[in-house]
Amino acid sequence: MGIFMKKVVLLATALAMISGSAFAADMPLKAVKAPPPAPFDPWDIAFGGGVMSDYIFRGVTQSNHQPSVTAYFEPRYNINKDLQLYVGTSAESISFSNRAAAEVDVYGGVRPTFGPAAFDFGVWGYLYPGGSCADNVLTGGIPGGNVCPVSTATIFLADGNVMKKDVSFFEAYAKLNYTINDSWAFGVNEYYSPNFLNSGAWGDYASVTGKWTAPSAMMGTSGVGMYVSGEFGRQWLGTSDAFYGTGPGTVFAAGIPYKSYDTWNVGIGFTYKVFTLDLRYSDTDLNKGDCNAFTSAFNSTGTTNVTPINPTGAGSNWCGAAGIARLSFDLTAMTNLK
Numbered sequence: 001m002g003i004f005m006k007k008v009v010l011l012a013t014a015l016a017m018i019s020g021s022a023f024a025a026d027m028p029l030k031a032v033k034a035p036p037p038a039p040f041d042p043w044d045i046a047f048g049g050g051v052m053s054d055y056i057f058r059g060v061t062q063s064n065h066q067p068s069v070t071a072y073f074e075p076r077y078n079i080n081k082d083l084q085l086y087v088g089t090s091a092e093s094i095s096f097s098n099r100a101a102a103e104v105d106v107y108g109g110v111r112p113t114f115g116p117a118a119f120d121f122g123v124w125g126y127l128y129p130g131g132s133c134a135d136n137v138l139t140g141g142i143p144g145g146n147v148c149p150v151s152t153a154t155i156f157l158a159d160g161n162v163m164k165k166d167v168s169f170f171e172a173y174a175k176l177n178y179t180i181n182d183s184w185a186f187g188v189n190e191y192y193s194p195n196f197l198n199s200g201a202w203g204d205y206a207s208v209t210g211k212w213t214a215p216s217a218m219m220g221t222s223g224v225g226m227y228v229s230g231e232f233g234r235q236w237l238g239t240s241d242a243f244y245g246t247g248p249g250t251v252f253a254a255g256i257p258y259k260s261y262d263t264w265n266v267g268i269g270f271t272y273k274v275f276t277l278d279l280r281y282s283d284t285d286l287n288k289g290d291c292n293a294f295t296s297a298f299n300s301t302g303t304t305n306v307t308p309i310n311p312t313g314a315g316s317n318w319c320g321a322a323g324i325a326r327l328s329f330d331l332t333a334m335t336n337l338k
Contacts, residue, residue: 048330050071051069059283060319064298066095096131118178161298227271231265279326281323283322291315292314302315
């Protein structure tokens with residue numbers, strides 16, 4: 001009986017273990033509580049700065065082919081991942097004929113995104129504080145205020161050019177950037193101003209852009225990125241107001257019909273963390289005479305660059321070929337300052 005009872009006990013124990021295991025398998029597992037998702041913060045701030053060997057704006061130097069420094073600050077509000085509102089300000093050092101101290105930009109708009117298509121709509125204001133008249137003295141009697149009027153006996157610049165004290169203006173813009181894949185992206189841009197550079201002439205600028213970004217595998221593990229990009233654009237311009245048609249030798253009582261022009265640039269860039277080194281070539285199809293009439297350059301020279309809108313013959317190299325080296329840094333609070 002002792003051996004029999006032992007076998008019965010062992011059998012009962014085995015059946016209990018099997019039954020318990022099956023019962024446990026039928027029980028639902030206790031849910032593991034996932035950590036709560038991080039709260040969505042719609043606010044972000046982008047900011048940065050840089051130094052460049054030449055400040056070129058649509059093919060025309062704004063710094064007399066001299067180095068320029070720049071900085072920007074842009075608060076952003078993300079309504080959701082596909083819709084962003086933003087405002088911003090930036091500043092660049094310049095060298096204008098009216099001795100303006102700097103270019104200060106204020107802008108704002110909205111950036112909706114639909115898959116690979118990123119749009120940008122907004123208004124951009126270009127302010128040029130510190131402009132002055134010849135030796136800070138108003139000459140002549142042309143009304144309108146905030147200008148440096150001239151008479152037939154007094155000119156603003158030694159080369160015969162004149163420039164208003166205030167050349168601030170604004171543009172409305174629309175942009176589209178389409179990302180094909182990690183390497184290729186293309187864009188179209190449109191800007192319009194009813195009073196470009198406060199000259200009285202309307203201005204319309206349209207361009208197409210392209211960018212190729214090197215695959216990360218191609219660059220190895222150095223952390224350095226590379227891209228090649230370019231732009232082709234056209235700047236259409238209307239007729240200036242009478243102020244720019246009253247200088248010595250100028251015969252445009254109703255203003256100068258500025259020459260519209262094409263501009264293009266192409267370059268290569270290298271990125272490392274928040275830094276970018278961009279090396280670029282820029283040019284336009286404006287000749288020196290038409291460039292002089294458009295820019296009112298303070299260092300125009302010669303008398304042989306006569307064109308229908310530049311009867312004095314002075315010529316400017318502000319619109320010609322230029323090479324630009326730019327070193328910049330760009331950060332966002334959400335990405336770089338966490």
